[in-house]
Amino acid sequence: MPKIQAGASKTKSAAKATTTKPAKKVKEVKEKREPSAYNIFIKTEMATWRQANPGKKVTDAMKELGAMWRDHSGNPNRGKAPKPKSKPSAAKEKENVLPGFLPDSDDTVPSSDD
Numbered sequence: 001m002p003k004i005q006a007g008a009s010k011t012k013s014a015a016k017a018t019t020t021k022p023a024k025k026v027k028e029v030k031e032k033r034e035p036s037a038y039n040i041f042i043k044t045e046m047a048t049w050r051q052a053n054p055g056k057k058v059t060d061a062m063k064e065l066g067a068m069w070r071d072h073s074g075n076p077n078r079g080k081a082p083k084p085k086s087k088p089s090a091a092k093e094k095e096n097v098l099p100g101f102l103p104d105s106d107d108t109v110p111s112s113d114d
Contacts, residue, residue: 037074041065 035043042065049061069075070082 037076038069041069041072041074 045065045068046061049065053061071078
């Protein structure tokens with residue numbers, strides 16, 4: 001059986017009672033922004049899309065609605081080219097090379113045909 005230390009529980013509770021916790025901070029109440037033109041478009045079109053396509057995934061809906069948004073009159077970026085996706089950096093390409101292996105080196109194995 002484990003030994004019970006006399007006075008150990010009294011010391012811990014006394015230590016807890018003497019320490020004070022800082023008062024909780026009250027979160028600031030922030031005003032919500034007005035929905036953007038895109039948010040309004042998605043909200044209205046998603047409802048009609050779901051009625052027309054019951055049982056389909058939301059990812060399918062977002063793909064189709066995104067394509068519709070590109071040409072929508074409420075899109076402020078309509079007619080502009082989409083931003084190019086970032087290419088992998090040269091540092092990442094160098095990581096793919098094994099250490100000690102130089103792809104351009106002429107390491108030839110000597111033949112045993114003597």
